[in-house]
Amino acid sequence: MSEAKIKSNNLNVFYGDKQALFDVNLDLNEKEVTALIGPSGCGKSTFIRCINRMNDVIDICKVTGNIEIDGVEINDENLDVVSLRERVGMVFQKPNPFPKSIYDNISYGPKIHGKGETKSELDEIVERSLKKAALWEEVKDRLDEPGTGLSGGQQQRLCIARAISVNPEVILMDEPCSALDPIATAKIEELIDELKKTYTIVIVTHSMAQAVRVSQKTGFFHLGKLIEVGKTEKIFKNPDNKMTQDYITGRFG
Amino acid sequence: MSNEHTVKSYEEELQFLVDSVIKMGSLTESQMVDSMDAIIKVDKDSIDKIIKSDDEINKFRSKIDTQIMTLLVKRAPMAIDLRETISSLKISQDLERIGDLSKSNAKKVKPLPLDLPEELLSNLKRLGELVIKQLNDVLDSYVNKNYDKAKEVWEKDEQVDDLTYIAMESVIDFLSKDKKNLDFSTHLIFATKNLERAGDHITNIAESICYLIKGEYLKGSRPKGKVIQE
Numbered sequence: 001m002s003e004a005k006i007k008s009n010n011l012n013v014f015y016g017d018k019q020a021l022f023d024v025n026l027d028l029n030e031k032e033v034t035a036l037i038g039p040s041g042c043g044k045s046t047f048i049r050c051i052n053r054m055n056d057v058i059d060i061c062k063v064t065g066n067i068e069i070d071g072v073e074i075n076d077e078n079l080d081v082v083s084l085r086e087r088v089g090m091v092f093q094k095p096n097p098f099p100k101s102i103y104d105n106i107s108y109g110p111k112i113h114g115k116g117e118t119k120s121e122l123d124e125i126v127e128r129s130l131k132k133a134a135l136w137e138e139v140k141d142r143l144d145e146p147g148t149g150l151s152g153g154q155q156q157r158l159c160i161a162r163a164i165s166v167n168p169e170v171i172l173m174d175e176p177c178s179a180l181d182p183i184a185t186a187k188i189e190e191l192i193d194e195l196k197k198t199y200t201i202v203i204v205t206h207s208m209a210q211a212v213r214v215s216q217k218t219g220f221f222h223l224g225k226l227i228e229v230g231k232t233e234k235i236f237k238n239p240d241n242k243m244t245q246d247y248i249t250g251r252f253g
Numbered sequence: 254m255s256n257e258h259t260v261k262s263y264e265e266e267l268q269f270l271v272d273s274v275i276k277m278g279s280l281t282e283s284q285m286v287d288s289m290d291a292i293i294k295v296d297k298d299s300i301d302k303i304i305k306s307d308d309e310i311n312k313f314r315s316k317i318d319t320q321i322m323t324l325l326v327k328r329a330p331m332a333i334d335l336r337e338t339i340s341s342l343k344i345s346q347d348l349e350r351i352g353d354l355s356k357s358n359a360k361k362v363k364p365l366p367l368d369l370p371e372e373l374l375s376n377l378k379r380l381g382e383l384v385i386k387q388l389n390d391v392l393d394s395y396v397n398k399n400y401d402k403a404k405e406v407w408e409k410d411e412q413v414d415d416l417t418y419i420a421m422e423s424v425i426d427f428l429s430k431d432k433k434n435l436d437f438s439t440h441l442i443f444a445t446k447n448l449e450r451a452g453d454h455i456t457n458i459a460e461s462i463c464y465l466i467k468g469e470y471l472k473g474s475r476p477k478g479k480v481i482q483e
């Protein structure tokens with residue numbers, strides 16, 4: 001059993017008067033994929049956005065409770081958010097490559113984090129990241145073409161390559177396949193399987209089948225509360241909580 | 254009890270599957286009653302009807318298979334629905350095998366002499382009654398999703414084993430009295446063994462029902478009665 005990389009302890013999130021998360025206690029294991037499921041608006045995206053402090057950009061958002069990565073509290077005011085986001089990468093629902101070349105999409109992060117000093121260092125990072133994201137073979141001859149010219153599935157893998165270019169420890173994925181066709185989805189899922197050897201991954205998904213395929217642990221959220229968390233196999237074969245069962249079997253009223 | 258599915262047709266498809274298994278179960282049960290009757294009364298006229306009823310059971314089995322495949326493809330069932338689907342598959346397989354055994358027993362009536370002594374058949378009759386009761390109980394536990402009742406059936410198979418042993422002994426006893434009895438006694442031995450096997454399929458069904466209800470397999474080994482050496 002892996003160690004917990006990320007621990008949340010009585011985590012509460014408010015958007016103005018509205019409370020979005022209620023006392024969430026959830027451990028995410030190192031080098032494992034954790035899937036978060038639940039109906040829209042249940043708080044799963046809010047939860048993962050706490051892990052890289054993305055909620056900071058929302059003025060009315062207030063977070064209480066703790067989130068620790070490797071035992072270090074990340075809700076600390078003095079924490080350097082830029083370096084946190086270097087350690088915790090994110091991939092979104094809709095592929096969002098920069099309006100730049102494929103090469104620049106990957107090299108941008110390392111450059112601003114001071115990771116690639118020379119052209120050859122950057123070349124090496126670009127190649128390694130694209131290879132890790134299983135995109136290298138498809139784009140190696142057109143690295144100077146715009147990233148936005150790639151297909152949807154390729155764009156999403158480009159975004160994953162961009163996320164791993166700064167060598168993070170955690171990758172957050174917010175419905176990374178919802179805009180992709182089944183083949184592109186399959187490629188991303190295979191990639192997730194490969195990436196979990198190196199990274200701790202959290203994926204928000206609306207596809208139960210995807211959660212079963214890619215994750216080892218699953219958490220079910222409803223109305224801002226973590227209702228049940230456990231081994232993925234157990235959650236989908238025989239969950240303990242009736243609400244979980246109703247949700248995954250499509251019985252939610 | 255679970256709420257209804259948001260998708261109504263999914264609800265109906267699952268219910269239809271369960272209903273098919275229940276119907277198949279009741280056909281299997283009446284076929285077993287008929288075939289036991291045929292043996293005890295040495296009623297050769299009913300053999301064809303019993304053989305024919307097995308076709309009906311087999312048809313149900315293919316129908317259930319098709320329903321399950323459609324459900325898996327269309328709905329990708331999860332949790333209780335997945336267990337319901339998979340247990341339907343397993344239960345229908347066991348019912349089909351029980352049907353085959355009843356058919357086989359009906360065929361054994363043909364070579365039996367009409368004047369079989371009552372004491373020879375009485376133990377076989379008791380065994381048949383017990384297996385029929387077990388089948389009835391296990392189907393009941395399926396209909397009512399009654400875990401305790403299914404588990405009781407599972408445990409009671411011990412009695413089937415014991416009665417099988419007794420019924421075998423009385424046939425062998427009879428056989429050893431006169432070599433002329435050899436031919437039809439062999440058929441009775443096979444019929445006895447078939448009932449014991451049907452009992453084993455019934456315990457499989459009980460196991461499937463327990464898994465369906467609780468999501469975990471029955472723990473420990475089943476109590477076993479005297480076993481006939483194969």
